[in-house]
Amino acid sequence: MEHADTIAGLMEHGAETDVAVGAPGRTALSYGGLRALARSTVSALNALGLGRGDRVALVLPNGPEMATAFLSIACGATTAPLNPAYQAQEFEFYLSDLKARALVIQEGMESPARAVASARGIPIVELVLDTHGPAGSFTLRPEQPLAGAPARAGFASPEEVALMLHTSGTTSRPKLVPLSQRNLTASAGHIGRTLQLGRGDVCLNIMPLFHIHGLIAAVLSSIAAGGSVVCAPGFNALKFFSWLEEVRPTWYTAVPTMHQVILDRASRNAGLLRGGRLRFIRSSSASLPPQVMEALEQAFGVPVIESYGMTEASHQMASNPLPPRPRHAGSVGLAAGLELAIMDEAGHLLPPGAVGEVVIRGRNVTAGYENNPEANAKAFAHGWFHTGDQGTLDEAGYLRLTGRLKELINRGGEKISPLEVDTVLMDHPAVQQVVTFAMPHPKLGEEVAAAVVLREGASVGERELREFAAQRLADFKVPRKIVFLAEIPKGATGKLQRIGLAQRLGLTA
Structure with a gap:
């Protein structure tokens, strides 16, 4: 696919009569x-x-x-x-x-x-x-x-x-x-190459289109590849499978909370899934629990490709590749179209295996925040853009995130990754969803807490869940408080909210 540096230029890739944009139950736009x-x-x-x-x-x-x-x-x-x-x-x-x-x-x-x-x-x-x-x-x-x-x-x-x-x-x-036009078109090209998108691809978009994920990963990357995007009127778990049947997409992209809701209904639609045309499923905008990735792959019979994105990078920064190359549950994959490294606080790039801040640079990265010199000085230091995420690269270049730097729990000087605790608790058969967060503590500064949603019909007590966690985690990482909720508060795009959760749940020191 030749590269165009403007959105108008990208639109030229599609053949005159090929479908560009559609919607369930409506005639498509060529x-x-x-x-x-x-x-x-x-x-x-x-x-x-x-x-x-x-x-x-x-x-x-x-x-x-x-x-x-x-x-x-x-x-x-x-x-x-x-x-x-x-x-x-x-x-x-x-x-x-x-x-x-x-x-x-x-x-x-x-x-x-x-x-x-x-x-x-x-x-x-x-x-x-x-x-x-x-x-x-x-x-x-x-x-x-x-x-x-x-x-x-x-x-x-x-x-x-x-x-x-x-x-x-x-x-x-x-x-x-x-x-800029160049930022967006570069990102759309990176996504298209990662997913090997082409003329025959049809994306079912269920993501909100006021957010970078839906706009670039679903809409613009489809147009850049000469494929088509079918836009649903928002996410509706009850209608998702009928859309799948009608639209016959080759892929869809969503946030983990949406995938979990879809997964809950997948067993009732097993026949439909076997007859579908899906090539892969994509997940981005928040960490996909490895357990959910595995269950999705089993239910749909296609690879689940986890990607890592943020607004400042026009969405995609890293992505797991399609088979036959390996994809790893718990990893957001390889640098996808830009340079990616791990840096310490002094601005030195770190070797594989070391934990530090994820930094990036490339055509898809914003030139800077508007009217915010303070944020720019912090974010664009040492010649790289600082993502605010902590992680580690392995020898093969796969990135594993350990959490947002500002979401790490500082328990009396011990830094705890909420993601690590999430993954352990998700292994309990009664647990459907979990978000670990910092709770104020008078002596330690912060203590580990977790909000948990249980599977339908399942039950487990706080003590039992803490004991389960204690078998797999160092004592200081075990949540001291576990709150059971019917639903975990989410942001507008379906992301689980860690920051401010203690306050919302009334867990103050």
Whole structure:
């Protein structure tokens, strides 16, 4: 696959009549249709006085129009997709922090974003669905006529910013990450090469499209490879298997919590799974418990490819390879399209087997956070981008993560990886899901705690589970407190939240 440095350039890879974007139960949009949509959208933006470098906030439900709006608006402006579930206060923060020049919102969609945009004088542009056209077809209609010519009209160049996303900001104010056309297209190419994507591939997207994982791994990498992406209206475990039957995808990508929910229903759909076309399943955005990887591979009969990504790297940094090359449960694989190393606090690169911070550099890495010199000084030190993750590389180059540096539990000077404790507790037959976290302690500073969801119909007590852990872990790593929950609190993208969990559960010193 030849490399294109812009999203518009990537769209040229697909054959005119091949399917680009689809949705369950709807006619699909061809590559010819997608390219025409991009041209008409850039013209419509320019007519509204919006052009390259202008930031357009997108508040749209998950589905094919969200995918095509991102692709086509990014050809001639800077996209900033926002979670439609945000409250007014959150829209206040994100729209002002972004300095949004316009808000694109689906026609008829009720959202506090409208009132916030109006109060801030941000023009509202309605995205009008073409109900008779193929999936993903739309036109843009401003609420009020807009005047003026854009500073820079036409299609974006490789170094211009295509996408602005905020980091999740679990402990601090979210940081704003500008990603250029080149960053995104490089990442889409890396993913395509890792997964050997081609014209015949069909991705079923169940990931939210206001997040880097769905936007780049599912949508943009499919388009870059000339394949197709079928966009579901969000994740629905009850409908997943009927979508699988209808769409007949060759792959899907999700976060571990979604895979676990799918796995719970897999046995009821065994016949369907045997008749499917899946080539592989991909997992990213959080650590996949090795037990879940094994169970998924058994249920679906295809390899599960765990990858490691973050917003600042336009998603993918490392990935397990496809067979026949080995993939290892508990490892996020090999560097995938960029340079990756392990560094100590003094800035020295470490040898295989040593534990330190994961650092990266490459075409897909952001040039820096916006208006945040302090964060940039910290993140871009010693010629590398510092991920904030701790891990180790083996002799063969496989990366194993031991946790986020800020999530490591510091128990009286002993550093404990919550991931290690998770993996041990997950081996107990009664345990369905677990998240280990730091709990304040008056003398030690922090103590080990774990939140556990039990399997349906299973039961185990706190003492019994602690004894189980004590057989496999050093005493200081055994959780002193285990809380049983019906559900573990998750972030907007389905990631389990370790930081702040003690506070949410009322476990304070």
